């Protein structure tokens with residue numbers, strides 16, 4: 001049977017804006033209050049999906065949450081018509097309006113942790129939507145994300161959908177952004193590496209910025225996904241780099257199949273971590289462990305360029321490509337480093353640079369925008385086929401974006417009740433395009 005890695009990219013919401021909501025995420029804070037261009041953001045994301053499709057890869061589309069989250073606003077005591085709720089919250093609690101208007105569900109690396117059937121003892125594909133409990137604007141995503149996951153992966157004989165973990169700091173879970181799977185081929189049992197920022201039983205933790213992923217959350221997911229501990233590792237992120245803006249492990253390390261690219265400061269007690277990875281990896285193809293030195297790329301350059309947030313993809317005819325954000329071409333030394341990687345002895349053959357500036361300005365690079373799901377051909381056939389990209393769906397989505405999205409969104413626009421109506425009408429049409437049914441609260445009344 002053939003196996004594939006399918007990337008499910010988050011479609012960018014019509015309400016994409018810069019609200020400075022993510023303490024610890026340098027780009028989010030430094031671009032707070034910038035005027036956003038939702039149409040450009042969505043088209044940039046769609047072009048990435050199309051570029052990967054054209055490489056011969058299977059590409060999925062993941063629907064966003066609907067914003068603003070009126071349900072949360074109403075649960076906080078704002079009442080009246082939808083327009084009155086917006087009006088009141090805009091006047092009295094603008095921070096809450098921004099949180100409930102965030103398009104952050106576009107970063108689907110944070111949507112869930114996914115364990116492929118080769119790794120789970122019941123032979124099914126397991127999903128746990130992330131609770132994203134560290135940030136208010138993200139903690140409200142899980143409910144809709146869970147419905148979208150179920151509508152995208154509907155067959156209960158093949159896909160298992162777990163509830164998200166309890167909303168408590170002990171179980172802070174940011175999904176696949178802190179999970180890497182090393183395997184010699186997608187169809188084999190892989191080494192599941194869970195990276196956490198904080199362990200409730202240890203004092204090793206960042207001092208400036210929050211650790212978003214806890215060891216307790218990672219362990220709970222490994223348990224419920226029925227992973228074999230012989231093929232599972234729990235590894236602590238270096239707290240010093242969290243304090244330098246590395247708020248997820250996918251900002252400092254990236255793995256695909258038998259290749260692992262990581263910064264020399266990525267992990268706490270790194271030498272032991274890498275030795276253990278080498279010991280536990282069981283593939284017949286050799287593991288390429290590439291440690292990037294601070295002399296080559298400083299942590300600051302890694303955070304600014306998002307080099308490690310590139311997508312590392314296996315090409316249909318062998319070899320790998322690295323899909324990097326175009327910011328890598330503007331930070332000193334990074335483009336040169338990537339060119340040298342292609343020449344060195346490892347599977348990477350080419351670098352593809354893509355413009356994702358609208359997402360990047362909120363701290364979301366190529367890898368943040370996609371949820372990886374390794375699937376057999378039979379499992380792929382069980383995916384909702386309308387959520388897979390082909391040329392006609394690409395054209396349909398481009399036309400849908402051009403029809404519904406604004407090309408300018410400033411903070412003051414969030415108080416405009418028309419934005420809510422525009423967003424609902426766009427997403428209502430989207431659920432038809434992607435065949436999702438009624439996943440949004442406004443469709444359920």
Ligand SMILES: N=C(N)NCCC[C@H](NC(=O)CCC(=O)O)C(=O)O
Pocket residue numbers: 017018019020021022025028029102104107109110138177248250251362363364365367368
């Ligand atoms: N690295 C991965 N996998 N994901 C990136 C997520 C970026 C997101 N930014 C934001 O939520 C910014 C929203 C704002 O400020 O408007 C976050 O910090 O959670």
